[in-house]
Amino acid sequence: MTEPYASIIIPSHDRAATLGASLRSALNQTVPNIEVIVVGDGCTAEVRNVARSFAAHDARVRFLDLPKAPFHGAASRNRAVHEARSERIFYADDDDLLLPHHVETLGAGLDDADVVDTPPVSVQEDGAVSLGLHDSSDPAQRALLVEHDFKSIFDTHLAHRRSTYLRGESAWMSVRDRRVVLHMLQSFASDRRVVWRTLHRVTALSFHGACRVGMPAPDRAAELESWESRIGSETFERQTRDAASYVYHASRLFHTLSRLDRLEDADPVTTLLGRFAMSQAHAGAAPHISPEQAAAVMAIREVVTGTKPDPGPAGLALDGLLDARLGPVFPTAGTVSYFRKVFERQEIRQLLDQCRARPAVTLAHFHLNAGTGPEAEARLRAIETECAAAPAWSRFFMAQSVIKALMNMGDLSGAWKWSEAIRADAPLSHHAVGFWQLRAKLAHHHGQATQAAEAERMATMLADSDV
Numbered sequence: 001m002t003e004p005y006a007s008i009i010i011p012s013h014d015r016a017a018t019l020g021a022s023l024r025s026a027l028n029q030t031v032p033n034i035e036v037i038v039v040g041d042g043c044t045a046e047v048r049n050v051a052r053s054f055a056a057h058d059a060r061v062r063f064l065d066l067p068k069a070p071f072h073g074a075a076s077r078n079r080a081v082h083e084a085r086s087e088r089i090f091y092a093d094d095d096d097l098l099l100p101h102h103v104e105t106l107g108a109g110l111d112d113a114d115v116v117d118t119p120p121v122s123v124q125e126d127g128a129v130s131l132g133l134h135d136s137s138d139p140a141q142r143a144l145l146v147e148h149d150f151k152s153i154f155d156t157h158l159a160h161r162r163s164t165y166l167r168g169e170s171a172w173m174s175v176r177d178r179r180v181v182l183h184m185l186q187s188f189a190s191d192r193r194v195v196w197r198t199l200h201r202v203t204a205l206s207f208h209g210a211c212r213v214g215m216p217a218p219d220r221a222a223e224l225e226s227w228e229s230r231i232g233s234e235t236f237e238r239q240t241r242d243a244a245s246y247v248y249h250a251s252r253l254f255h256t257l258s259r260l261d262r263l264e265d266a267d268p269v270t271t272l273l274g275r276f277a278m279s280q281a282h283a284g285a286a287p288h289i290s291p292e293q294a295a296a297v298m299a300i301r302e303v304v305t306g307t308k309p310d311p312g313p314a315g316l317a318l319d320g321l322l323d324a325r326l327g328p329v330f331p332t333a334g335t336v337s338y339f340r341k342v343f344e345r346q347e348i349r350q351l352l353d354q355c356r357a358r359p360a361v362t363l364a365h366f367h368l369n370a371g372t373g374p375e376a377e378a379r380l381r382a383i384e385t386e387c388a389a390a391p392a393w394s395r396f397f398m399a400q401s402v403i404k405a406l407m408n409m410g411d412l413s414g415a416w417k418w419s420e421a422i423r424a425d426a427p428l429s430h431h432a433v434g435f436w437q438l439r440a441k442l443a444h445h446h447g448q449a450t451q452a453a454e455a456e457r458m459a460t461m462l463a464d465s466d467v
Contacts, residue, residue: 004035004060006103006159007084011039011073012094015209016046017217021224023054023061025097025231030104035085036061041076042068047094071175072466074184078172087162091155095207097224098156099231102203106159114164115188115196118157118203120249121240122325125212125223125394126358130325131244132157133269133289133297134253136189136198141268145189150256151182152249156204158185164194178430178466200276200288202237210327213467214393214427246289247320250297254304263305269297296320308342315351322360328394328431330401332363333408340368359386359398367405396425400435407438416442426458430465 008026012019019038026036038051040063051063064083069075081089088107092098102118109116119132134141134152144150165171171187172180188194205227212220230236250269257263276288289297296316299309303317321335339348348368355361363386366379383402387395399422406415419439426432436459443452 002033004086005031005033006035006088006090006107007086007162008034008036008090008092008098008103009039009077009080009084010036010092010094011041011077011080012043012047012051013041013068013073014044014047015094015217015220016044016050017221018095018207018224019047019050020054021221021228022092022094022096022098023050025099025228026092027054027058027060028100028232029098029102030100031107034060034103037080037084038063039073039076039080040065041073042066071178072180074172074175074180077180078170081162081165081170081172084162088159089162089165090159092204093154093156093206093209095209095220095224096156097205097207097227097231099203099205099237101201101237103159105199105201105203109197109199110159110161112195113197114194115158115160116199117153117159117196118199118201120152120154120157121202121205121244122248123205123207123227124323124325125215126323128323128356129240129244130248130320131202131241131246132249133246133272134198134249135268135272136196138268138271140265142189142196144253144256144268146186148256148260149179149182149186150253151179151185152253153185154206155181155184156206160188164188168194202240205231208326210431211324212393213328213429213431214396215391216393219391241288242290244293245316245320246293246297247300247317248325251300251304251317251321254301258304263301267301270301273297292316303338303342306341311347311351314339314343315354318348318351318364319355322355322364323358324360324397328397329434330360330363330397332360332401333367333404336364336367345369359390359394362386363398363401363405366402367408392425396422396427396432396435400438403435403438403442407442412442412445416446427467428462428465429467430462433459433462436462 010022040048055061055063064080066076088110106116117136119134122130132152168191169187171184174187175183253269254263257267273294295313299313299317302309318339322332324330345368352361352364362382366383369375369379387398390398399418403415403418419442426435436455440452440455443455
């Protein structure tokens with residue numbers, strides 16, 4: 001049998017609704033000589049049916065029906081690499097999409113590298129896109145991954161040589177907790193023999209399941225199918241890059257470096273922006289990032305270092321930081337707090353007024369005006385309206401942000417009422433731990449010993465959840 005050009009591994013447990021779209025995008029590559037290995041990790045009957053149906057209609061699809069393995073099926077992924085027939089190993093989550101040129105682009109990169117990646121492309125439920133800005137060949141970036149658990153890469157956007165994997169310590173078997181991809185990446189990054197490069201292209205879309213905890217399966221399927229219908233366009237990559245914000249992923253790096261007291265050094269993002277600008281000036285090439293996008297990135301760097309940026313770029317930076325990206329919890333309170341270090345309250349109001357109208361902006365206004373009397377009450381009414389109109393799966397995390405703001409205001413009675421109202425909607429996920437911890441504090445304050453004990457028990461139980 002002829003060796004396929006690439007093996008694409010798609011682990012799946014219970015996402016039958018989105019698996020079909022993910023498989024179609026994997027099979028619709030410009031390089032047709034591929035195999036797709038669906039790894040059933042203790043999968044549901046529905047996932048099994050989808051995988052078997054694709055395998056029956058396309059000989060390029062193989063299905064490994066395996067028992068549930070710990071740590072998101074790390075051992076199952078390891079087995080898939082061992083059974084793969086190609087030297088080029090790719091991955092895709094069962095709720096992500098690969099653009100048609102994904103295998104062709106990263107596969108060529110493996111001609112002179114052991115591991116290659118493209119920056120993450122994080123898609124929000126409302127269609128907004130956050131693009132990553134990193135360079136895995138930068139020793140500083142690699143050190144942050146190995147020494148400080150800073151993960152800027154997702155497995156959907158990664159490919160590696162099978163021989164590199166087998167020569168090492170079988171990266172998927174190095175996992176120690178639910179952060180399976182982090183440990184896999186660290187296994188590669190800590191091996192000095194591994195040549196790792198980043199290709200600055202848009203080749204895949206990540207629809208982070210953690211951001212969509214509780215979202216109904218039909219809605220998740222419809223979201224992917226909507227994007228699936230567009231990714232084949234010749235202009236899709238450029239349009240996505242032009243419309244995206246680079247702020248969120250860059251801010252994660254800046255915050256990490258600030259915590260390590262290393263942000264005054266030449267950081268990987270600033271170095272990369274300089275390289276892009278120089279390349280464009282000398283070669284006349286299309287920019288990887290526009291001047292406006294770059295200015296927004298540098299604005300958040302200034303905010304993190306305690307410097308006040310110009311309001312134009314600052315507004316773009318703020319707009320790119322208000323929504324939940326990699327998890328469902330709104331980062332609104334922390335974002336507003338950071339901007340308050342360098343901007344006056346009224347200035348932040350003006351920045352928020354320039355942002356795209358959405359629930360996250362309403363939340364930001366409420367956090368900003370916490371404790372300021374009638375205006376805070378008006379903002380609370382606006383939040384109540386937003387929550388009532390929001391889908392049930394996102395309403396809970398909006399309300400959790402409100403509870404935190406009310407507690408900061410000292411309105412513990414109001415916070416308790418909100419916690420009572422959403423208690424029944426709390427998902428059985430580690431993402432709800434924060435809610436139960438807040439509720440335990442409120443219950444203790446109100447002398448509700450039974451409720452406090454329940455909240456503490458739920459927080460402890462969910463902290464170890466893989467969901």
